[in-house]
Amino acid sequence: MDESERDPSATAQPDSYEAAVERLEEIIDRLDSGQAGLRETLDLCGEGKQLVTYCAAELDEVGAGLKELRLDDLAARLESEAP
Amino acid sequence: MEENRLAPQGRTAPGLPGPFAVGTYARKLQGWMRERARVQLIGEVTGVGRSKVQAYFELRDAEGAVPCAIWLNDLEKAGLDGTGLRDGAEVVISGGLDYYPGGGQASPNFCFRATHVRLAGEGDLIARLEALRKQMRAEGLFELQKQLHRPVLPKAIGVVTAERGAARRDLLAALERRGWGGTVIWGFAPVQDRHAAPAIGMALQDLAARPEVEAIVVTRGGGSLADLWAFCDETLCRTVAMLRVPVVSAVGHERDSTLIDDVAAVACSTPTHAAEAAVPLDCLAARESLERCAVGLRRAGEGAIGTRSRHLGALARGPARALQRERGKLNQKIREIRAAAERGLAGRADSQRRIGTVVLERARRRAIGADMDKRRAALHRAAVTLRAHEPERTLERGYALVEGDGGEPLTSAAEAGAAERISLRFSDGRVRARPERDGAA
Numbered sequence: 208m209d210e211s212e213r214d215p216s217a218t219a220q221p222d223s224y225e226a227a228v229e230r231l232e233e234i235i236d237r238l239d240s241g242q243a244g245l246r247e248t249l250d251l252c253g254e255g256k257q258l259v260t261y262c263a264a265e266l267d268e269v270g271a272g273l274k275e276l277r278l279d280d281l282a283a284r285l286e287s288e289a290p
Numbered sequence: 291m292e293e294n295r296l297a298p299q300g301r302t303a304p305g306l307p308g309p310f311a312v313g314t315y316a317r318k319l320q321g322w323m324r325e326r327a328r329v330q331l332i333g334e335v336t337g338v339g340r341s342k343v344q345a346y347f348e349l350r351d352a353e354g355a356v357p358c359a360i361w362l363n364d365l366e367k368a369g370l371d372g373t374g375l376r377d378g379a380e381v382v383i384s385g386g387l388d389y390y391p392g393g394g395q396a397s398p399n400f401c402f403r404a405t406h407v408r409l410a411g412e413g414d415l416i417a418r419l420e421a422l423r424k425q426m427r428a429e430g431l432f433e434l435q436k437q438l439h440r441p442v443l444p445k446a447i448g449v450v451t452a453e454r455g456a457a458r459r460d461l462l463a464a465l466e467r468r469g470w471g472g473t474v475i476w477g478f479a480p481v482q483d484r485h486a487a488p489a490i491g492m493a494l495q496d497l498a499a500r501p502e503v504e505a506i507v508v509t510r511g512g513g514s515l516a517d518l519w520a521f522c523d524e525t526l527c528r529t530v531a532m533l534r535v536p537v538v539s540a541v542g543h544e545r546d547s548t549l550i551d552d553v554a555a556v557a558c559s560t561p562t563h564a565a566e567a568a569v570p571l572d573c574l575a576a577r578e579s580l581e582r583c584a585v586g587l588r589r590a591g592e593g594a595i596g597t598r599s600r601h602l603g604a605l606a607r608g609p610a611r612a613l614q615r616e617r618g619k620l621n622q623k624i625r626e627i628r629a630a631a632e633r634g635l636a637g638r639a640d641s642q643r644r645i646g647t648v649v650l651e652r653a654r655r656r657a658i659g660a661d662m663d664k665r666r667a668a669l670h671r672a673a674v675t676l677r678a679h680e681p682e683r684t685l686e687r688g689y690a691l692v693e694g695d696g697g698e699p700l701t702s703a704a705e706a707g708a709a710e711r712i713s714l715r716f717s718d719g720r721v722r723a724r725p726e727r728d729g730a731a
Contacts, residue, residue: 224443224571231583238590245598252591259584266577268445269472273465278448278477278496 224265227258234258316391316398323387323400331356331402332414334484334519335379345375349383349402352524358383360404368407378483380410380516415515419522422549426524431531435555438536442571444504446473448497448535450490453478457509457540457561464565469573475503480520481510487523491530498535505536505568508550509561512543521548530554540564685717 221227234255237243243251333349333356340346345365348355360383365371375381388403390396426432451457453476465474477493480486490508497506508530510518520526521541527549530537536555540563541548551557558564677683681691692700693713700706707725714721 223441225441228442235583235586238587243594245594248594249591252587252594255583255587259580259587262576262580265443266573266580269443269470269573272471273462274471274473276473276475278475278493281475281500282496 221258221261224262227262227265231255231258231262313391316389320389320391323389326387328384328386330382330384332380332382332410332418335375335381336377336484338375338377346401347375349381357401358385358404359388359401360385360407364405365407370407370409374409375407378485380415380519381407382410382414383407410516412515415519415522419515419549422522422524422527423552426527426531426549426553431528432552434531435533435537435553438534438555440536440555440567440570441504442569443573443576444472444569446475446500446502446504447568448475448477448494448500448503448506450477450479450493450497450506450508451510451561452481455481455509455511457511460561461507461509461565464562465569468566468569468571469577470569470571471573472569473502475500482513482517482520484520486520487526490520491523491526494526494529494533494537498533503535505538506533507538507540507561507564507568508554509540509564510542515548518542518548521550524549526550527553538564538567682717685715691715 221230234251238248238251238255331349333351336348336350336355338345338347340362344359344361346357346359349358350356360375362371365375368374383402383404384406385402385404388401390399390401392398449458449461451461458476462474475497477497479489479493481490494506494508497503508521510521515522518541521539530539530550531553537550537553538556538558539548539550539554540558540561541550543559547557556564556567558567685691691714692706693715694700694705694709695711695713697713700709700712706712707727709725712723712725714723
């Protein structure tokens with residue numbers, strides 16, 4: 208199927224990691240039920256892959272190593288940057 | 291003051307008694323105050339100072355304060371004359387109102403004259419805590435934080451704790467165990483004394499004001515309720531209730547319950563649990579789960595096409611297979627018919643053969659029957675004839691048979707005369723004899 212013919216909501220960026228995971232679970236359940244037709248299956252797989260990519264990117268953002276900042280330093284920086 | 295000096299006498303309020311001498315009024319005021327009921331007060335000691343004869347301090351809580359004084363000998367009796375009465379201590383004092391009217395040079399002074407003082411016990415604090423808890427619950431302040439959305443995977447969290455506390459180390463270790471490597475913004479604050487609650491409140495507000503902060507942890511280690519009392523501060527707890535960012539509290543140990551636990555979005559027993567509540571997602575497990583998802587989706591996509599193509603293939607082969615099946619059935623029928631036909635022919639041949647055998651046997655028997663009778667009669671005659679010619683029949687009539695030594699018949703006189711011995715066989719037995727020779731005689 209042409210990409211432009213797909214439901215736009217299916218390819219929309221999820222609001223959050225938990226929203227993405229929730230939708231992924233729905234997709235897996237639907238696929239596991241065996242009731243999805245070929246077209247729906249391929250659409251769901253495409254959407255699922257996008258969600259997996261999104262979730263992986265979200266995990267990557269907190270996967271680089273813990274970063275520690277001090278509120279005092281941030282406040283001092285703000286004050287020094289103020290005109 | 292300017293206005294008072296310039297005001298004419300008629301401007302004072304008409305109809306009031308006086309004017310009295312202020313010293314007289316001051317002494318009457320002192321008497322009136324001292325007659326007020328004696329009570330107990332509980333609060334935090336601040337601004338402790340001492341003179342030669344008494345100690346001064348303020349007794350304070352979030353709602354207000356009262357200036358207090360206690361004679362040093364009363365303080366000594368209470369056992370708090372050393373450093374016992376110090377800033378930040380929660381105490382219960384007994385006494386009543388007092389007023390020092392001053393004098394020509396001395397300033398007047400109002401105070402609550404304490405005659406007894408003791409450090410607040412667990413029971414006192416619990417009673418105060420329960421009263422606060424009841425009031426704040428009635429105001430609905432315990433529900434506000436719990437209605438906030440808590441993201442499962444925050445990128446940045448704020449933490450309010452003591453800079454050198456063990457809680458800091460435990461929290462970091464727990465975050466790293468979950469594979470979370472986001473940003474921690476530390477809002478270090480004292481966690482025990484009268485400066486703690488305002489400092490914690492300020493740090494919380496500053497952290498909540500930062501847009502990247504998605505959750506805030508407030509934590510400290512265990513201690514007595516007096517040690518944890520800063521976390522029961524009404525102002526602090528009201529501040530927490532109104533924050534837009536969810537607050538996870540982990541103050542003291544499991545058995546300790548402070549007011550901040552009630553107002554926070556989540557109350558935890560340890561810094562480790564607080565880390566898990568602030569970052570609910572175990573990132574290591576999530577990565578594994580995500581990989582399984584990706585594999586599952588790939589298989590589902592490939593499987594959907596594979597299954598259907600196999601199904602289509604099967605459908606395409608259907609007509610040929612049906613034809614083959616029908617051909618097989620037809621062949622089977624043919625084999626069955628052939629077998630049946632063969633069985634029918636064989637049966638008929640066998641029947642014919644059986645009928646022929648019976649007919650022939652009957653004919654044979656018919657043919658043999660007459661011949662046999664004739665043969666039997668001829669045989670009987672031959673037997674009778676043979677019997678008539680048997681030597682025994684002759685011997686029965688009185689004849690004798692001459693036989694040699696070996697039983698051979700001697701049929702002439704010459705043979706009998708030549709034999710050494712002879713045997714005469716009669717029908718009833720034998721007689722041996724020796725022939726006589728004429729010449730020898």
